[in-house]
Amino acid sequence: MKRIVIFASGSGSNAENIINYFSNRNTAEVRMVLSNRSRAGVFERCKRLNIPCQHFKKSDFFESNTVLELLQKEADFIVLAGFLLKIPENIIKAYPNEIVNIHPALLPKYGGKGMYGMNVHRAIKENNEPETGITIHYVNEHYDEGGIIFQAKTAVEESDTPESIAQKVHELEYAHFPRVIEETIAKHA
Ligand code: GAR
Secondary structure: OEEEEEEOOOOOHHHHHHHHHHOOOOOEEEEEEEEOOOOOOHHHHHHHHOOOEEEOOHHHHHOOOHHHHHHHHHOOEEEEOOOOOOOOHHHHHHOOOOEEEEEOOOOOOOOOOOOOHHHHHHHHHHOOOOEEEEEEEEOOOOOOOOOEEEEEEEEOOOOOOHHHHHHHHHHHHHHHHHHHHHHHHHHOO
């Protein structure tokens, strides 16, 4: 049984979906959720789901081994689900091919610094893109540049708003992310 730790900065709907998926699988389990934002919605969800959720300070992440040491106790595999900080080198080095992120667009388009959440969906709408989607990729030291594991597309209609685009993208995330995590863990077992 592999042990997953999830990093989340926001509402945590993907974290909840992943926790639920692995709650009845014998391949992996979600051990805990870590967040850089002490008031993130993900705390409420974890409380309801009975999964430990822990806040960490930016300085513990970037200037010490505190978070790395916690991970080494708890995690075989790391999942970023709406996590907005860059992963520091000490963690990247300790988890080669064992950290995955989900991005709410078809990378390499609409990636990079500042491109997260609704910012991405607004840009898709402004540029009249005919399609968007999700990208699940390995995490390296550059934002949104690790090897792509999986993509799925959805059409963008003229009548779509940034909010309806977000909803379509979330549906793809919920449908695919847990299964792709499970397959990726199996590949590196
Ligand atoms: C998700 O759509 C995820 O793809 C995106 O943030 C949202 C988090 O929603 N991630 C990024 O933009 C990372 N660059 P959630 O908190 O409800 O899971």
